[in-house]
Amino acid sequence: MVGITGASGAAYGxxxxxxxxxxxxxxHLIVTPAGVLNxxxxxGLDRQALEAEASRSHALGDVGACVASGSFATAAMVIAPCSMKTLAAVAHGFGDNLLTRAADVTLKERRRLVLMVRETPLNLAHLRNMTSVTEMGGIIFPPLPAFYHRPQSIEELVNESVERxxxxxGVAGAAPQxxxxxxG
Incomplete structure (x- = not known):
């Protein structure tokens, strides 16, 4: 599952x-209205073009979608980018839409949840929410680029973060450097 929220960094999703x-x-794609704007x-893509990139797309309000249930087997969920609003909802189990419900299901089923959080500087609420999600088994992955491979473009930076x-x-075939x- 891939979630896209309104934080900057739509290229990751x-x-x-x-x-x-x-x-x-x-x-399976779930995108928030602010995610569509971003x-x-x-x-430069509209909702239809974005949804065409996924095998299947789900409306944010469709809490009856297959991905809202733990009985629907998924390998992992990545929210990229993940806004601080979405992080807070996940940290507090506030599943008021399909994106946050799917994240909650991912955690309760002990599946992998990776949040590519995008915000700086961080305040104490952000840090506590990140700690809470980590304690629940989620992985906080701010998309901070590595420069030791001497990337030559933004695309290379995005690709390397995505591979990581x-x-x-747990995706077979991932190829991070x-x-x-x-x-010497």
């Missing part, structure tokens, strides 16, 4: 969907 297709994964502003997230989510130590 889009790349996850596209990489999922490359790896032959079935992807996808349009940052990437896919690996954390590993640090091989200093070469």
């Amino acid at each position: 889009l790349r996850l969907l596209r990489r999922g297709r490359e790896l032959g994964l079935e992807t 996808v349009h502003h940052e990437l 997230v896919l690996e954390l989510a 590993s640090w091989n130590g200093l070469r």
Whole structure:
């Protein structure tokens, strides 16, 4: 499952969907209204174009969708980008829409949940919410780029973060670049 919220960084969500297709994964997309605005502003895509990138798309208000139930087996859920509002809802079990309900189900079923949180600077509420999600078994993954591979473009930075997230989510075929130590 891929969730996209209104935080900056829509490129991460889009790349996850596209990489999922490359790896032959079935992807389920849930996007918030603010996420749609950001996808349009940052990437120039409308809702229909974004939804076409997923195997299946679900409306935010459709709490009866298959992904709202633990009986629907999923490997993992990634929210990319994850707003502080969504982080707070997940941290407090506030499943008032399909995105936060699916995240809650992911945690209760002990499946992998990765939140690519986007905000700086962080206040104490943000930090406590991140701690809470971590204590519940979620993984907080701010998309902080690695520079030791000397990326040449924003696309390379996004791709590397996405590969690391896919690996954390347990996706076979994820291919993050590993640090091989200093070469003298």
